[in-house]
Amino acid sequence: MNKFIYTNTFLFYLVLLCSSSGFSQEKVYTSKSIPDALTDGANAVVRNDETRIILEDVDEMLVSQKRIVTVLNKSGNKTLDAMVHYDDNVKIKHLEAVVYNKFGVIIKKIKEKTFLDVSAVPGGTLYSDSRVKYLNYSPSDYPYTIEFTVEYRTSNTAFIPSFLPVNHYHLSVERSSYTVSSPENIEIRKKEKRLSGIDLEKKEDVGVLSYIVKNIPAVKPEEFCPTFVELVPRVLIAAKQFSLEGVNAEVENWEGFGKWMYNDLLLDTADLSESTIAEVRALVENETTAIEKARKIYQYVQDKVRYISVQVGIGGWKPFHASKVDELSYGDCKGLTNYTMALLQAVGVNSNYCVVYADSPRRNIEKDFAIMQGNHAFLLIPSLENQDDIWLECTSQDVPFGFIGDFTDDRDVLVITPEGGKIKHTKKYETLENSQKTKGSYVINDDGSIHIEASIASRGIQYNNKYWYEKIERRDLDVKYKENWDYLNTITINKMEFDNNKNDVVFTEKIHLFVPNYTKKAGNIMLLPVNALNRNSYVPDKYKERKYPVIFKRGFIDEDEVEIKLPKDYLVEALPEPLIIENKFGSYHASCVVQSDNTVLYKRKFMMKDGKYPKEDYDSFREFFLEVSKYDNAKIALTKNQ
Incomplete structure (x- = not known):
């Protein structure tokens, strides 16, 4: 470990030590010590959650977490979050759990080998190295407390865990802390959301940023209320300099982020064979408008390919080459979107690859904070012939041309162009x-x-x-x-x-x-x-x-x-x-x-x-x-x- 990293790590743990002063670890293992205000409407209580992130370099990150949760009833079991995702670039260093009864007495110790190890993706995925280890514990009595400890190392620094102290309905928080440290060559960016009105301590020094929140009551859902993420405190964290599976980047806004995605993730993937180009040009040769050409290409894609999730490439973000999708006649959302974009380009119709939070509840890309976001890719054909923008869902063999439905409607999305990224709003169905x-x-x-x-x-x-x-x-x-x-x-x-x-x-x-x-x-x-x-x-x-x-x-x-x-x-x-x-x-x-x-x-x-x-x-x-x-x-x- 070089001298700077050693010094920075020392400061990191010094901040944690200082922030923990006056906090009694012993009392968090017994349910009797929970304040009444934190049991109101709660199925579980986070007694103490300490997340520590060390960015050792642009391509090296160490994450550790100790999470102590008291589960009050059966419904509270789903709030444990005793799990860790891993793949070829995420190496688990330590994983264990300890179970306590309501009196704070240890009743079980659970080592890493006892955690269930399963694929982290749906059954429709052709290939993925993404897996998850999770605790499958069946309690004999309530309340009980679990102390979950995990540490992992990754070379991907594009996804720095956010600070989200409350991550479930009916979950209260007694104490939660979050600290991120970084060397001088890495600039940390942050976006704070809904931190006012809560018991908060924040420290921001050179190379170290930390938060502590205390005594947050459980959030109780109401019909027709804002979505959960719009109700709870959160801090988004991103590094200006980061690495995604060996591809380094330096971005601080959506324009730069979009340029990076276009040049490093998309530019070399829009290849098609001469025979395919000739085929689709012949397909649209009688069409006189760009919209009708696009409609024909969309139908061609629907007739030819099918959707299969393929979680390979750069962190699941880089699409398969268009030529490969053309050859195999299948692809995931990234591959099919990129393939459709390449076909449209071949017949002279401009389109843009887009990243979105798809499905419900409806969620926007953070328009003023450039960070790895979204869970789906689809396509934009900018306004043609004095008509509105056309949005294309390229994974469906049944959805009509230009119809996106409630999967991606009425939300902010990231549009990738050669000039950079732009935030646009998708069609709203009035x-x-x-x-x-x-x-x-x-x-x-x-x-x-x-x-x-x-x-x-x-x-x-x-x-x-x-x-x-x-x-x-x-x-x-x-x-x-x-x-x-x-x-x-x-x-x-x-x-x-x-x-x-x-x-x-x-x-x-x-x-x-x-x-x-x-x-x-x-x-x-x-x-x-x-x-x-x-x-x-x-x-x-x-x-x-x-x-x-x-x-x-x-x-x-x-x-x-x-x-x-x-x-x-x-x-x-x-x-x-x-x-x-x-x-x-x-x-x-x-x-x-x-x-x-x-x-x-x-x-x-x-x-x-x-x-x-x-x-x-x-x-x-x-x-x-x-x-x-x-x-x-x-x-x-x-x-x-x-």
Whole structure:
């Protein structure tokens, strides 16, 4: 160890020693010493968590952690996080756990060989060296305490662990410390989030940065509240100079980060054979616009390749060469995105490789802090022919051209260009775009059963929720429909037909249903629930004291028009009164009108706007759902002629 590293390491441990003064290690092993404020709403309590990171060089990092957690009940077991990820570039130096009973007495010591060792990637991955060792412990009694200790060394310094003292709902923190040290040739950058209002000690000296937080109560989730990462304290850490599997970089903003990715990870991978280039140029030779050329190329990719996760390359960040994907006809998100980009380039259409946090909950790339982020790659075709940007999901063989759905919609992403990285926002599907229109008819039989015929057309995010129906087995689809209509009694689906219009991005279902015992009869009276196809029974939870703002993430509009044919010899005794609700959250219009002696026309329009509202609006927000639910469950009273 050179003199500077020795000195820096000494300072590192000196800071830890000073920061731990006055903290009693003994009491953290017994559950009786937990303050009452930390058990409120908690399934587990972090008694003490010490994370220590030493950046010894641009390509050498040592990470150690001692984490002591008291688990109060069965639900708290998932908060232990007694695990470590490793691969060819992460070497575990030490791993063990010690279990204590509620009195702080050791009941078990667990060595590294007892930890389960499994692949860290899904079964659909063709190859990956990424693995995880984790503790699989089944307690005989609660509460209990586990002290987990791990130390590992890695040559990858692109991923410095963040300081995230609270990493689960219903987890409180008694004490958590984090220290990172670095030599003079490495500059540490940081972004602090939500540190105000907590018990915090921070020390920042030459080559050493440390944080200590204490007595953070458990975070309790609420419906329609911000995502977890938006509620808890966090410090993002990055080195200006870092290494990713032998490839060194020096970046401090997204422009520089993007240049590094383009030049070192992407530039040499867009190779295609002359025969493939000739093939795709012939494919689009009759197309006169760039958009139609892009559409043809996208369909070509969907027809040719399939998605398989391949976690190789530079830390899973460098895509396979386009020529390799072309040869094998498969690839992961990086490889397929890069392959599509190369094909588009071959026919003269410019596009950009993008990095995103995909799936839900929706998460943005940190636009003002350049750091290794994201979990997915997809493609941007910048605005063409005075149209909006086109975003392409290159891993799906079924998604229509230019449709990204809720997987990558409405979020900040990193766009890689030769000039550097840029943050752009993906398409947001507006309320009126996310539509479902139902046109149907009910035939009510004298015995109270009902035959239903309906056509349901879905667009936008509602299309996203349905288009895959045509690909699943009939028995699975049967289960899905019965889950959707769980408020109906035993149903029989006599007919299911689908029309997936990918050009207009509309998915239409044509359904024939039979529902026995749909109505209730009492003598000459029959009670008929008016809404059989699109009934809202959901009402958000009630809170004694709402803590967080209300966030409705994606607006939608449902429009229903149903003709109800009454059974012979029955007349309408009473109809639900028409209802119109208009408020800041949306609107609801519903009515029942007698068209003839044996026909009632039911119309319904329910719209929810996306938006963020103060916590004081929650009761009104909930009341809106309650009113909708009441009317959606309204009944028509019929009387039988004598």
